[in-house]
Amino acid sequence: MWLTQILDRNRRWRGEETALVDGRGAVTWAELDERVHTRAGALLALGLGPGDRVLLLAPERVEVFEAYFALARIGAVAVPLDPLGPTEEAATVARHTNASAVVADLSAATWAHDLGVPLVLDLAGPWGGTPELPPYQGTWPLVRPDDPLAVMHTSATTGRARGVVWDHRSLMQVCLAWSAAAGPAEGATLVNCAPLFHSSVAMSFAYMAAGARIVLPRAAAPQPTLEAVARHRATHLWLDPESLRHLADAARAGDHDTGSLREIVYGGAPLPWEVYRAAARVFGCAFRQAYGAAEAGGHFAMLAPHEHPSADTAPEVPPVLGAGRPLPGVDVRVRRPDGSEAATGENGEICVRSDSLMRGYWGEPRATAEAMRDGWLHTGDLGRTDETGHLTLGGRQIDVITSSGRDIHPAEIERVLLSHDAVADTAVVGRRDSAHGEVPIAYVVPVTAAARPTPDELSRLLSAELAGHQPAPLITFLDSLPRNRSGKVLKTLLRTMAEEH
Structure with missing residues (x-):
């Protein structure tokens, strides 16, 4: 269907150009097409076919894209999961989806054999332990636009993760909509810092549809990312705001060539003004925000570069970066x-x-x-x-705190706290209270321990900026906020901490 049409089109038009790069090597579009063809044929020979659910448990590497394309070609359903997540969670998903197979990096996820899945395939080896098969000569299964493509699990920042079912039409719509609005230029190179098991993978497919080269850093850390940008003369970068914060700090502290960057695309969480201003000054390129949800197929709104405020201004009240249109x-x-x-x-x-x-x-x-x-x-x-x-x-909506019959929006408190020069990060949650129903608790990460603001100082700032009827939150300092691999704050854990304190 449409996903494999991306592959067919680029093989014809740009077969000898590089399609994917990771820390171990690169493949051209022609090589990628050949490898996907072989993988898909092997899957059919192993008895897999349309509608079968296949778990993907692997780090960010070229073979994960091969698996997505091969499964789409035979009409099977990819069920990507965090390879660093709990084994019990993977086993639960395997049972819930009645998975027929798991494709895993068995050198790291040896526990894949313990998931109770009938067929365990090594991501890097001949799948199923069989010798490489000759090119598949048969007819590929018929795959329709409304057939399921993947089950993408939500971030579970507020509770149990749910499996979101995408069909082929969904991914096509997301990619075409992004391309129409963002217009990825010919010859683009996107460094993808987002996990491939998350709905954010749709962004990479959108750029692949435009013929872009996708580069996967050798590790999800600032130094490897900066090295990838410099080595491959990347034009675009895709990451979450928390990763952008650390990337800007590393770029400012070292000597890195990032002059090839034309755009930094970010999403997954709101971008604080100070993080944006610091990153814009360091990288000197355009910024584009993607806002979306797994249930919407990925991104569905965009804040274009010209809609971002100038980083050279020093507003008295830091502006809020909206989600766009x-x-x-x-x-x-x-x-x-x-x-x-x-x-x-x-x-x-x-x-x-x-x-x-x-x-x-x-x-x-x-x-x-x-x-x-x-x-x-x-x-x-x-x-x-x-x-x-x-x-x-x-x-x-689930984060709204009801205190003495009034609704308190944590995002408003977080915005004001982040305007303080000594606050690097913050998150606000509610704690049950016998007198008020709930009271807000603000977890604050200072820029440095030595320059930590006092709770009274932050309380005065909140009183000056917010409506007087809102109760002042209890301020608790942390070294860092708990986040998942997509950069989202795990407020479920913070609520548990708040109840225990």
């Missing part, structure tokens, strides 16, 4: 709790309608019905729009 083919509405459409500038739940929406949560019809109503995805994100359709986020 919907991509082509995407409708976004902000709705009140009763389902009616919110007025311009009024906060409500962000709802999305497009051909990129998920088919549902795997094996969870009730949860699917709650999220998908009348053709609209209810994201659980809060936000508002202005007269031009520009979207500004206001946090997660």
Whole structure:
């Protein structure tokens, strides 16, 4: 289907150009097509076919893309998981999806044999332990646009992860919408710092569809990323805001050639003003934000480079970097709790309608019905729009704290705390309270331990910036916030910490 059409097209048009690079080598589009052809034929010979679920447990390397393409070619369903995640979680997903096989880096994930999956294949070796098969000569299975392509699991920042079912049409819509709005230039090279088991992998496919070369750093860390940018003269970079923070610090402290960068694309979490300003000054390139959700097929809104404020200004009140405008083919509405459409500038739940929406949560019809109503995805994100359709986020609906009958939005408190020069990171959660129902707890990471602000200092700042009826949060300092590999704060863990303290 469409994913393999990307491969067919680029093999014909740019066969000898490099398609993928990782820390071990590179493959051209012609080589990638040949390897995918062999892999797909081997999968069919092993008895796999349309609709079979196949777990992917591997680090960021070329073979993961090969697996995505090969599974798509035979109509099988990829179920990517974090190879560094708990074994119990992988076993649970294997049972829940009734997986037929697992493709894993067996040199690292030796426990893949313990998942109870019938067929265990080594990502780097001849799949299934069989000798390399001759090129497949048969007819490929018929794969339709609405056939399932992948089960992408949510980040589980607020609870249990759910399996989001993408079909082939969903990925096509996301990639075409991004290309129409961002217009990746001919000859682009994207350094992908995002995990390949996450819905953010859609960004790499969008750039591959435009013929871009994808580079995977040898490790998910600032130094290897900067080395990859310099070595491959990368034009684009894709990462989360927390990674951007550390990357800018490393680039400022060392001598790195990043002059080839034209755009830094970021997403997965809001980008604090100070992180953006520091990164913009260090790299001197354009910035583009992607906002989305796994349930929406990935990204569905974009803040274009010209919509970012100048990093050279020093505003008295740091601006909020909005989520931008919907991509082509995407409708976004902000709705009140009763389902009616919110007025311009009024906060409500962000709802999305497009051909990129998920088919549902795997094996969870009730949860699917709650999220998908009348053709609209209810994201659980809060936000508002202005007269031009520009979207500004206001946090997660589940994160709203109700104290003495009033709603407190953690994102507002976090924004003010981050405006303090001595605050590097922060997250606000609610803790149960017998008198008020809930009270806010602010976890704060100082820039340095020596220059740590006092709780009274931060409380005065909040009192000056926020409505007086909001109770001041209890300030607790941490060395770092717990985050998943996609850079999102694990507020479930912070809530547990808040209850225990």
